[in-house]
Amino acid sequence: MSEKKIPFTEAEIREIIKTYPTPFHIYDERAIVDNARKFLAAFAWAPGFKEYFAVKATPNPHILKLLQAEGIGADCSSMAELLLCEKIGISGEEIVFSANDTPYEEFAKAMEMGALINLDDITMIDYMERRGPLPAAVCMRYNPGPLLKEGNALIGMPEEAKYGMTRGQIFTAIDMLRRKGVARFGLHTMVVSNELAEANLLHTAGMMFDLAVEVQDKLGVNIEFIDFGGGIGIPYRPEDKDVDCAVLSAGIRRSFEEIMVPHGLGEVRLAFECGRFVTGPYGYLVMTAIHHKDIWKHYIGTDASMADLMRPGMYGAYHHLTVMGKETAPADHVYDVTGSLCENCDKFAVDRKLPQIDEGDILVVHDTGAHGHAMGFNYNGKLRSAELLLRKDGAVTQxxxxxTMDDLFATLDFTSFRK
Structure with missing residues (x-):
């Protein structure tokens, strides 16, 4: 079971709303930093261990700077994410660039910044070489396909996923790159997303260790680093169990010592690209109940919408919801909690047992610290909300x-309509 905590009281959040009207996302600085430190400490045994925060999860410079101060790098997958890192001083091999279907301009920018390049497709070798030099260090993303018997709801079965190379392509790619002068190699995979079972995460680690040993045996190439991707989940539902970092780390260590060390690979660096696991539980979407509707079901309308949090509408994902000031009240009403988007999937909760909700009540959606605001959009002319940071001292920073509407219309040309 996971306890769904909120780092502010009803009185405190109403005071914040006086300055920053709902809806908005607010992140708990102290909890994010403490969680990041706990994760890094769990893998202190691993030589050169690195966490690259998945920028796509929460692409905000203030969050990235918090994590950079803890020694965490950045996992980028687009030009915008590279530029965001550049603007705040994250560069070199503090960045791993893991993109798919990638335009050359993005490869070129990543190489200019000195980032580690993670190739998703063997054809990218020729594609890059025809346009410029190859990077000095290359990582290959592995897709085990049907060799991995279990998939994951968010990524799906590996053979159905668009990511990565086959096992045969991994060996061919390394041999090609070695012949072209590349001297440093890494391996990468990400076959699950939001995985809560330590056993499945451990299986992925063992699979990658076996692959590294086989690369050494068949090609005489020593792998420099292994990146397990992200994929570590968080307990969105109160009945879900947290991933135990100590258990996960101990299991990976056992596998590392059993497989890698005997083959002289005990100095291979290990890495993760966790986004959700680092910040996810420590972000909250705060919104106000503004309408009731009673037809075939009972609806609570809010001033937020799917544009502020896409996951429930897109995936049918569960996010816990708290009615501020009514935390201990009986959950004796059943509601769909909705937004105003002209789509029937614009719902934060469906058939959810909650306390009686009155207009003006403050509702808090939990676990929006990753893939929350970042997945926002402007369909229906909806404006994306603010992001706030709850500081360690209790202060709030926007x-x-x-x-604004000016932002929304900034790329449109109205000049031909003016007299």
Missing amino acids: IRRAE
Whole structure:
């Protein structure tokens, strides 16, 4: 069981709302930093261990700087994410660039910044070489396909996923790159997302260790680093169990010592690209109940929408919901909690047992610290909300302002309609 905590009281959040109207996302600085430190400490045994925060999860410079101060790098997958890192001083091999279907301009920018390049497709070798030099260090993303018997709801079965190379392509790619002068190699995979079972995560580690040993045996190439990707989940539902970092780390260590060390690979660096696991539980979407509707079901309308949190509408994902000031009240009403988007999937909760909700009540959606604001959009002309940071001392800083209509219309040309 996971306890769904909120780092502010009803009185405190109503005071914040006086300055920053709902809806907004707010992140708990102290909890994010403490969690990052706990994760890094769990893998202190691993030589040169590195966590590259998945920028796509929460692409905000204030969050990235918090994590950079803890020694965490950045996992980028687009030009915008590379530029965001550049603007705040993250560069070199503090970045791993893991993109798919990638335009050359993005490869070129990543190489200019000195990032580690993680190739998703063997054809990218020729594609890059025809346009410029190859990077000095290359990582290959592995897709085990049907060799991995279990998939994951978010990524799916590996053979159905668009990511990565086959086992045969991994060996061919390394041999090709070695002949072209590349001297440093890494391996990468990510076959699950939001995985809560330590056993499945451990299986992935063992699979990658076996692959590294086989690369050494068949090609005489020593792998420099192994990146397990992200994929570590968080308990969105109160009945879910947290991933135990100590258990996960101990299991990976056993596998590392059993497989890698006897083959002289005990200095291979290990890495993760966790985004959700680092910040996910420590972000909250705060919104206000503004309408009731009673037809075939009972609806609570809010001033937020799917544009502020896409996951429930896109995936049918569960996010816990708290009615501020009614935390201990009986959950004796059943509601669909909705937004105003002209789509029937614009719902934060469906058939959810909650306390009686009155207009003006403050509702808090949990676990929006990753893939929350970042997945926002402007369909229906909806404006993306603000992001706030709850500081360790209790102060609140706006780290992204809410969009305005001027922002929304900035790329449109109205000049031909003016007299």
